[in-house]
Amino acid sequence: MRGASAQIVDALPQPGGQLAALYPEKFIFDVAGFPKVLAKDLVEALAAQAGQFGQPIHCGQRVVALEEADGLLTLVTPTDRFPSRAIIVAAGIGAFSPRQLPQPCAAPWYGRGIDPLVLEPQAYAGKHVVIIGGGDSAFDWAHQLQGIAASIALVHRTDRFRAHQATVDQVMAAAAEGRAAVHTFHELAEVHAEDERIVALELKDTKTKTTRRVRCDVVLPMLGFVSDLGPLGDWGLTLEKDEIVVDQTMATGRPGLWAAGDITTYPGKLKLIATGFAEASMAVNQAVHWIYPDKKVNPGHSSNLAVFGQKDD
Ligand SMILES: Cc1cc2nc3c(=O)[nH]c(=O)nc-3n(C[C@H](O)[C@H](O)[C@H](O)COP(=O)(O)OP(=O)(O)OC[C@H]3O[C@@H](n4cnc5c(N)ncnc54)[C@H](O)[C@@H]3O)c2cc1C
Structure with a gap:
């Protein structure tokens, strides 16, 4: 929506984090716009929404390291490397695998x-x-x-x-x-x-x-699942009980790195899907402004955006 390219890298074999892996068949009652929605159906809708822009989702890729050189941050998995100008860590409770x-x-x-x-x-x-x-x-x-x-x-x-x-x-x-x-x-x-x-x-x-x-x-x-924060502990971030301390812009303190969702902590934090949505919006728009300083932090309203075929009213 902001004109940046983006890729998702996730350790699980399918998108959806906890919703897909831990409770696909449970109803969720507190996501805006849905009186109730099965977790797996919410994931499907989110994937379809994200898919409109054709950005890749790399599943089955466990991030094991972060490298930085020449203004590029590179996520490293056992088989691939994903270079980027900015990273948003939405690693939840870590990469989890069934016990x-x-x-x-x-x-x-x-x-x-x-x-x-x-x-x-x-x-x-x-x-x-x-x-x-x-x-x-x-x-x-x-x-x-x-x-x-x-x-x-x-x-x-x-x-x-x-x-x-x-x-x-x-x-x-x-x-x-x-x-x-x-x-x-x-x-x-x-x-x-x-x-x-x-x-x-x-x-x-x-x-x-x-x-x-x-x-x-x-x-x-x-x-149950065993979850592993993996390499995050070595990334120079401030961690509190395995959560990343962020400020109100979702900044982690390390330039180019933002965080969103269950992995973040700050006073008043609620680990909910609704919170994660809002935090992701903040992190994304901060990251876009960081990469392209001429683009404003404020994204404007999607209902007015040319990218969706809308024009300013
Ligand atoms: C049983 C249950 C019921 C729930 N019910 C509700 C509800 O009704 N309403 C509500 O709002 N919330 C509910 N929640 C909480 C909600 O699921 C979480 O708030 C939400 O999943 C957080 O999303 P997230 O993207 O931050 O993290 P996650 O969903 O944990 O996703 C994190 C992703 O990061 C990936 N990852 C982590 N580390 C790595 C790594 N090193 N390399 C690659 N990938 C990695 C993981 O594989 C995972 O896919 C419930 C949770 C549970 C367990």
Whole structure:
């Protein structure tokens, strides 16, 4: 909109940050203009909006370093380099990756029967699904996959859950009616496969040490995410509890570097999508003015901009 080129570099395999990775199927009720919107639908709309300008989004690119030379800042990933005149850090809670199952028997099946990220419920249509975990994601998916998966079994090490009680109740009710199974005090003991496909899991009762076999095509480990701020700590920024201290212009203190979203902190900060939108606008317009000092910080109104085919009234 401001006539600058821009690229997004993100570690995740798809755009959308926490919304896409942590709660795609949850409704959001406090984004302006939507009485309620599924997180994945908001991401799709945002990607379409950003896509109007044809700027690239580089997914699956984890930034591991920042280099600076001759007025250019370069984000470095294991495979590529992204030079730019200005950078806006919108790294949220850091690059996050799903926590892996600790059992060595699980490792060979990641990506071919064990899905660390669940994006599309229909991918599990007609499958026997085993969900491992006892938090919100485990219960949300156990509930969401009802009527889609052929069977759903939820496996948890204890009988204490860290999930919304209403969802726990729904899954327990489904279990009582035989529409799902909940195995508390159980953990993965062995993966059984035939023809290179998972066909069943051996579950061990952590109290009695006995095992039981459950039918399984797909395992969804829902053990939470580990997030890693990665190289940000070395970029000469002021950090407070893993957040970047910014001023009211979203400046980080390092020339050419602004920040927006959950990664930022200042008095009164709210970690909300609405806040992130406003902070991103401020950061972008400051960065544009920094690169092109003749362009004003104030972007004017999009409803009047020639780039959208509008003219000043
Ligand atoms: C379960 C849940 C429900 C929520 N519900 C709401 C709600 O109803 N309303 C609301 O307003 N907010 C809600 N939030 C909060 C909201 O999701 C966040 O405020 C928002 O996602 C912040 O966006 P962000 O872009 O700043 O960070 P993120 O969404 O965390 O995105 C940061 C991105 O940076 C990438 N990244 C980080 N480090 C690197 C690196 N080194 N290299 C490459 N990429 C990197 C990550 O991969 C990620 O994609 C909820 C959060 C959760 C967890």
